Amino acid sequence: MPEKLYGKVLVGSEDVVRRAYEQLARQPVDLDLTADDADDFDARQTTLGKSVSVTGPGTFFGRMRRALTFDPSPYPGWWLGRTDLPDSLPIPVAVHNVWTAARNIVLHCGAPRNYMRMVEHIVALKVGLGLDDVLIKADSGDPPLFDRGSMDLVEAVEQAGIVVSRQKPAAYVTVKEPVTAAAPNGGFLTILPAEGNSRRLVVDCAVDFPSVIGGQRIVFPVTRRHFRRGALARTNTTVSMMIYVKTIGRIFADTRNLGYTPANILVAGRRKYYNEPKLLHNGKSLEAVWHRSCLDLLAAAALINRVRLAGRIISYKSGHVLDCQMVAKLYQLNLLRKMWSPADDAHSDTSPHLRL
Numbered sequence: 001m002p003e004k005l006y007g008k009v010l011v012g013s014e015d016v017v018r019r020a021y022e023q024l025a026r027q028p029v030d031l032d033l034t035a036d037d038a039d040d041f042d043a044r045q046t047t048l049g050k051s052v053s054v055t056g057p058g059t060f061f062g063r064m065r066r067a068l069t070f071d072p073s074p075y076p077g078w079w080l081g082r083t084d085l086p087d088s089l090p091i092p093v094a095v096h097n098v099w100t101a102a103r104n105i106v107l108h109c110g111a112p113r114n115y116m117r118m119v120e121h122i123v124a125l126k127v128g129l130g131l132d133d134v135l136i137k138a139d140s141g142d143p144p145l146f147d148r149g150s151m152d153l154v155e156a157v158e159q160a161g162i163v164v165s166r167q168k169p170a171a172y173v174t175v176k177e178p179v180t181a182a183a184p185n186g187g188f189l190t191i192l193p194a195e196g197n198s199r200r201l202v203v204d205c206a207v208d209f210p211s212v213i214g215g216q217r218i219v220f221p222v223t224r225r226h227f228r229r230g231a232l233a234r235t236n237t238t239v240s241m242m243i244y245v246k247t248i249g250r251i252f253a254d255t256r257n258l259g260y261t262p263a264n265i266l267v268a269g270r271r272k273y274y275n276e277p278k279l280l281h282n283g284k285s286l287e288a289v290w291h292r293s294c295l296d297l298l299a300a301a302a303l304i305n306r307v308r309l310a311g312r313i314i315s316y317k318s319g320h321v322l323d324c325q326m327v328a329k330l331y332q333l334n335l336l337r338k339m340w341s342p343a344d345d346a347h348s349d350t351s352p353h354l355r356l
Contacts, residue, residue: 005314006190007178010329011322020186024316027206030289031281033220034202040224041130041308042162045170047072048134049161054152056144057259059118066144068122070156072165073133077306078126080107080116081137088114090135093123094305095327101320105299115141120299120320121150127201127298128227129157130308133165147263150231150295171307172199172339179335181326187317189326194310197339201301202312205293211238211268216289222298230294232278233287236266239274266291296320303327310339 006017053069073079078093091097091109099108099115105123108115116138125131146152174194182188194200206217213236220226242260266287267274277285293315300323301309330336 005178005192006180006188007192009180009182010333010335011180011325012182012184012188014182016184016186017180017182017188020182020188020316023186023208024206024314027208027215027217029217029219030284030286031218031220033218033226036223036226037200037221038223038225039200039221041170042164043169044164045076045132045166045168046130046162047132047165048157049163052156052160054144054156056146056152058140058142059145059259060142064140064142066142067139068143068153069137070153070160071135071137072163073135075135076133078123078133078302079135080119081135082114082116082141083137083139085111085114091116092305093119093126093302095303095324095331098303098324098328101324103320105320105324113141116143117141118143121295122153123302124150124227124295124299125153125157126302127222127309128231128294129154129162129224130170131157131162132170132306132308145259145264147234147261148231149233149291151228154228154231172310173304173307173336174309174311174339175330176335176337179326179330181318181322181329183318183322185317187319187322188315189318189322190314191309191326191330192312192314194339199308199310199339201308201310203293203297203315204312205289205297205315206317207289207292208317209236209268209288211270212272213268213285213288216284216286218286218289218293220293227294227298229279230290233291233295234264234266234278235291236268236288239267239269242267242274297323300324300327304330304336 051071055067058064058066079090081090097107099106104118105120175191178192180190201222204219208215262275279287
């Protein structure tokens with residue numbers, strides 16, 4: 001591994017990063033898909049061909065049915081609108097609207113009640129499907145939770161169809177230099193600049209749990225086909241957390257009604273899974289790392305508003321808090337640069353809106 005591949009450390013200690021990179025270098029890659037260089041994203045800005053709705057049990061109120069409606073957006077970017085709060089403005093999907101990322105990413109704008117919890121599994125579709133302009137209408141701040149990760153949402157988008165929204169090239173950005181954010185636990189997130197004028201985003205993601213999940217690592221270019229594969233991956237939890245949620249956790253607001261079931265979450269013990277894991281490769285489940293890479297990590301990239309990110313992301317034992325800190329630093333320190341193509345010359349209004 002080249003010396004100081006991680007570049008400038010924006011968050012945390014360089015000593016932590018150096019040790020973590022040494023650990024990552026010792027972790028083998030379970031699945032490498034980088035030989036697949038097929039790009040299935042439209043080069044122009046995209047939206048949905050029609051409105052489509054999907055329903056499921058609430059994430060935090062499992063006895064309630066919750067609905068999401070995906071609409072073609074009249075505005076650039078992704079927006080979340082609460083239909084139960086008709087006087088509230090839609091929430092822009094952008095890092096400056098992150099209220100908290102402690103357990104999951106919560107976006108908020110304006111009035112205190114105008115928020116949406118656990119948005120990561122929704123907004124990841126922006127990056128994973130190359131879908132630029134969408135208005136998502138929700139009937140509460142509690143999104144539905146599905147038994148198949150985010151596959152219900154992917155299929156809804158496929159049903160609606162992805163179409164060109166504007167006859168303009170999609171706007172791309174990359175980082176100006178290699179940058180890294182690190183956590184005290186040894187987790188880190190690195191973003192490397194695009195190679196030349198390549199618009200490809202490559203993910204190198206590794207997790208390492210003290211459970212049957214263990215170490216898992218995959219490397220892949222972000223395409224609709226690969227994202228569709230990873231969208232099946234469920235959140236993972238421990239046996240003790242499942243017991244906590246169903247017992248003492250009922251006392252606390254953030255877990256009282258958490259709708260986890262053996263169908264919609266992967267339950268991992270020290271030596272075995274307590275339900276059937278998915279996404280097997282050579283007999284080993286890679287569900288945890290597929291979830292982390294597609295439905296968590298790409299959600300953070302989606303917080304870079306109104307543009308697509310190109311380059312390479314390396315993630316090792318990172319999480320929502322570090323992800324959001326990294327994206328915020330990219331804006332605070334002016335570390336993103338626009339990427340242009342000859343097609344942009346005919347469109348003077350393709351600014352990727354890098355300002356907060």
